[in-house]
Every structure is written in C-alpha cells, then in structure tokens.
Amino acid sequence: MNYEPKGGIHMNHMTLAPGGIVIVRPAGELDHHTADSIKREVSRLIFGGKATGIIWDLGNLQFMDSAGIGLILGRMRDLGAVDGGTVILNPSPTMRKMFELSGLGSHLAEGTEEDAMKRLGGILHGK
Amino acid sequence: MENEMTLSFAAISENEALARMTLTFFVAPLDPTLEEISEYKTVISEAVTNAIIHGYEEQRTGIVRVHAILDGREVTVTISDEGGGIDNVEEAMQPMYTSKPERERSGMGFTIMESFTDNLTVDSRRGSGTTVTFKKKFSPVQEACSSVG
Numbered sequence: 512m513n514y515e516p517k518g519g520i521h522m523n524h525m526t527l528a529p530g531g532i533v534i535v536r537p538a539g540e541l542d543h544h545t546a547d548s549i550k551r552e553v554s555r556l557i558f559g560g561k562a563t564g565i566i567w568d569l570g571n572l573q574f575m576d577s578a579g580i581g582l583i584l585g586r587m588r589d590l591g592a593v594d595g596g597t598v599i600l601n602p603s604p605t606m607r608k609m610f611e612l613s614g615l616g617s618h619l620a621e622g623t624e625e626d627a628m629k630r631l632g633g634i635l636h637g638k
Numbered sequence: 639m640e641n642e643m644t645l646s647f648a649a650i651s652e653n654e655a656l657a658r659m660t661l662t663f664f665v666a667p668l669d670p671t672l673e674e675i676s677e678y679k680t681v682i683s684e685a686v687t688n689a690i691i692h693g694y695e696e697q698r699t700g701i702v703r704v705h706a707i708l709d710g711r712e713v714t715v716t717i718s719d720e721g722g723g724i725d726n727v728e729e730a731m732q733p734m735y736t737s738k739p740e741r742e743r744s745g746m747g748f749t750i751m752e753s754f755t756d757n758l759t760v761d762s763r764r765g766s767g768t769t770v771t772f773k774k775k776f777s778p779v780q781e782a783c784s785s786v787g
C-alpha cells in the first residue's frame with residue numbers, strides 16, 4: 512500500500528491520509544487555552560465519518576500539559592477506538608513520562624509517520 | 639542565588655502561558671536542563687489551570703496568585719486561589735480522579751505534579767480556596783560538553 516500524505520486534505524496542522532487516518536501535528540504550546548481549537552478540527556473529521564485512526568505527531572510541539580492527555584483520550588472516545596486506533600510519535604522526554612503515567616504508553620511509537628500508518632492500517636484491518 | 643517574586647493575574651486561560659513564562663524566567667539564572675525546565679513548566683501549568691477551571695469555574699473575576707522563592711538551586715512555588723476549594727484532597731489527588739470528566743479533563747494533573755516535583759503540598763477547604771506549594775531542585779550546572787541523554 513502506498514501512503515502518500517501529500518494526497519490528503521490539508522488543514523491547519525492536520526492531514527487526512529488515505530484509509531481514513533488523520534495525522535495531527537500540533538505546534539507551539541498545547542494547554543487548556545489552545546486545546547479547544549485542535550479538538551474542534553479533529554472532531555469535525557471524526558464525526559464527518561472520515562477518520563478511522565489518528566496519528567499524533569508531536570515533533571513540533573514545544574509544550575504540553577494534561578490538556579494534551581485529555582485531548583488525545585477524548586478523541587479516542589470519539590473514534591470509539593478499540594486500543595490501537597491511536598499512535599503517538601515524537602514526544603519530548605517530559606511528554607513521554609506524562610503519557611506513561613496516564614496509561615497511554617502503549618500508544619507511543621518510534622519511527623516515521625509512514626511507519627505509524629502501516630501500524631494503524633494493520634491494526635484496523637485486523638492483521 | 640536568592641530571589642523572590644509575586645505575580646497576581648485574572649483567572650483567564652491566556653494567563654496560563656504568562657505564568658509559565660514568568661516563572662521560567664525567574665529560574666533561568668540557574669541554567670536548568672531542558673527537561674528540568676519543561677517539567678517545571680508543566681507543574682505550573684497544571685496548578686494554574688486547576689485554579690482557573692476548578693477553583694474559579696472559569697469566572698474571569700477570580701485572581702490567581704503566584705509566589706516563588708529561589709534558594710540556592712531550589713525553587714519553592716506557591717500557587718493559590720480563593721475559589722471553591724476541594725472537599726476531599728486525598729481523593730482529588732488520586733490518579734484519574736476528576737470532577738469534570740465532561741470537560742476533557744483526564745484527572746492526571748496532581749499525579750503529574752507529584753511526579754515532576756521534589757515535594758508537593760495541597761492545602762484546601764471547601765469554600766475558602768486552594769493553595770498548592772511545590773519545591774523543585776535543579777541539578778548542578780554541567781561542564782562544557784552537553785549532558786542531554
């Protein structure tokens with residue numbers, strides 16, 4: 512399967528890739544003040560019925576507090592996601608600790624967005 | 639190095655970044671590692687957000703007060719509100735406990751604060767506000783070649 516992010520629909524910091532996988536790349540600081548706008552955008556895709564999985568690529572995120580945990584957990588609920596509909600990439604060491612404390616450690620992955628898409632595709636198709 | 643500061647601001651979410659920035663600037667002379675700074679910022683953000691969301695229920699007229707003391711390589715930060723307070727502090731500090739699950743809160747704030755500080759105390763009573771005090775020690779400054787692991 513050839514995943515080509517450039518073929519997706521580009522929004523702010525969001526891509527809808529083939530197969531219904533949303534790639535979210537939040538930038539700057541993610542706190543109670545900034546979480547809402549990202550939530551609205553991702554939710555729009557999920558409730559449009561287009562999304563089956565989400566990749567959170569945090570490589571450009573300078574700061575995150577528990578609002579980020581709530582944001583990711585909330586979208587997992589929106590997806591009605593069985594474990595595995597969510598992959599988290601490139602957290603800072605501090606963010607990694609927070610995810611592990613919150614029980615999201617199993618969603619952390621190494622590698623590129625393409626690797627994460629393959630992993631999600633496999634999970635979503637029961638492979 | 640010894641220093642002291644006080645900051646008061648309205649309970650609006652824009653000011654979460656203000657508090658993080660100001661308190662980061664306050665400890666900058668200690669030359670903390672990137673990871674120490676980001677943990678420290680996270681703790682401040684958790685406590686200030688709690689004061690705004692839970693203490694004042696997002697009523698912008700509330701005032702959040704921050705006080706910090708620098709003593710050697712240790713900073714002591716107090717963040718207080720005069721909002722609704724907490725009935726049962728022990729229960730509130732349990733991982734995953736939140737009184738606002740509908741607002742996308744995960745109930746991890748206190749757990750994160752405990753994990754990123756050397757000491758955390760919470761003083762609160764229903765009706766008379768909440769005071770969170772934490773201490774964080776910064777490691778001795780490293781020599782020339784970087785220590786980032």
Ligand SMILES: Nc1ncnc2c1ncn2[C@@H]1O[C@H](COP(=O)(O)OP(=O)(O)OP(=O)(O)O)[C@@H](O)[C@H]1O
Binds near residue numbers: 581689693723743
């Ligand atoms: N300043 C405060 N005033 C009143 N209640 C508070 C205050 N701080 C915390 N609480 C209470 O303690 C609970 C737990 O706080 P904690 O920060 O751990 O989780 P949360 O804020 O609900 O979720 P999260 O921090 O993960 O977004 C809150 O849900 C709230 O009921």
Ligand SMILES: [Mg+2]
Binds near residue numbers: 577687688747748
């Ligand atoms: Mg909180």
